[in-house]
Amino acid sequence: MNVEEVIKTETKIPLKPRSIIHLFLVHNKIKEHLTRALKPFEVSLQQFNVLRILRGRKGVPANLSNLNERMINKMSNTTRLVDKLLAKGYVDRSICPSNRRKVEITITMEGEKVLSKMDQTIKRSEEELVQNFSAQELEQLNLLLHKF
Amino acid sequence: MNVEEVIKTETKIPLKPRSIIHLFLVHNKIKEHLTRALKPFEVSLQQFNVLRILRGRKGVPANLSNLNERMINKMSNTTRLVDKLLAKGYVDRSICPSNRRKVEITITMEGEKVLSKMDQTIKRSEEELVQNFSAQELEQLNLLLHKF
DNA sequence: TTACAATATTTGTATATACAAATGTAAAAT
DNA sequence: ATTTTACATTTGTATATACAAATATTGTAA
Numbered sequence A, B: 001m002n003v004e005e006v007i008k009t010e011t012k013i014p015l016k017p018r019s020i021i022h023l024f025l026v027h028n029k030i031k032e033h034l035t036r037a038l039k040p041f042e043v044s045l046q047q048f049n050v051l052r053i054l055r056g057r058k059g060v061p062a063n064l065s066n067l068n069e070r071m072i073n074k075m076s077n078t079t080r081l082v083d084k085l086l087a088k089g090y091v092d093r094s095i096c097p098s099n100r101r102k103v104e105i106t107i108t109m110e111g112e113k114v115l116s117k118m119d120q121t122i123k124r125s126e127e128e129l130v131q132n133f134s135a136q137e138l139e140q141l142n143l144l145l146h147k148f
Numbered sequence C: 001t002t003a004c005a006a007t008a009t010t011t012g013t014a015t016a017t018a019c020a021a022a023t024g025t026a027a028a029a030t
Numbered sequence D: 001a002t003t004t005t006a007c008a009t010t011t012g013t014a015t016a017t018a019c020a021a022a023t024a025t026t027g028t029a030a
Helices: A015-041 A045-056 A064-070 A078-087 A109-129 A135-145 B015-041 B045-056 B064-070 B078-087 B109-129 B135-145
Strands: A091-095 A103-107 B091-095 B103-107
Touching: A015 A045, A015 A109, A015 B015, A015 B109, A015 B135, A045 A064, A045 A078, A045 A091, A045 A103, A045 A109, A064 A078, A064 A103, A078 A091, A103 A109, A109 B015, A135 B015, A135 B135, B015 B045, B015 B109, B045 B064, B045 B078, B045 B091, B045 B103, B045 B109, B064 B078, B064 B103, B078 B091, B103 B109
Parallel strands: none
Antiparallel strands: A091 A103, B091 B103
16 A cells, blocks of 8 residues: 555655555555445444444443444444444344433344354454554554554 | 543454554544644535645646545545535636546635645644654554555 | 423434446447 | 447435434432
């Protein structure tokens, strides 16, 4: 992934903006790659992410705030995202009995089933994406990203 | 920017997925930061990007293909993006006389004027974003990103 | 108890994005 | 010359995202 090549420019970009553009381009590449991997399952990356969060709660229902704080893209309309998963039968949603302002969201058996299939696909994609990296280089990358 | 802290999890994430999540989180942070910086100008990052590309052509008109191949997010509806800039008076658009399938897009004086103001704001934001990095660390980051 | 503030979610609106189909123009093939 | 193919852009549709406003419920204060 060469910056100048991808955005078709001959001029040398200064280090700071170049780093940011570089990161954007890599992000795009990864996002497209993972989205393509999830395509057969007809779920978005966000929906996949929510399913994983729900599974991680091991049966304990989540409300929208729980989901939001664990999501990668903090978005305000998690409601509509859950609507989609509900329509697919991958989650259940009910009103919390002890506090009727809240909702209780859980993953269904069906949801767990498709999720475990998605997991394998995503794992393969991730392996592909970082195939040029050694473990040490990935550690180094994480250290650098930590500085942002 | 600590991954586990941001997505509020106690479990240690394996190196490969962690690297990818980390990159997503950093991308989000940068995107939000830059979008906020452009807010007073009422243009999106994409629109800002298009204006910069047009300026870079130094008067030579661009068509939609030219823009697309230089844009960070390759998108199919550059038409509508240019519509927005047109409505703001920042670009001109006309049909290419030699090949009427094409359009000729140029930045206006007004566009150049606001763009130079945006530049300063964006430059400051970029400085802030990479303030914890030494030049050497940024070089290293670019080398690693190059591996994707 | 009534009014007010805080909390949790939902809805509305505008823009962004992805993909497919439609439109109009130019070039190539028969 | 007419048909076909390729090219460049536009439009339509569905979903995603960001932000503000609306709704419903609970907790608190006078």
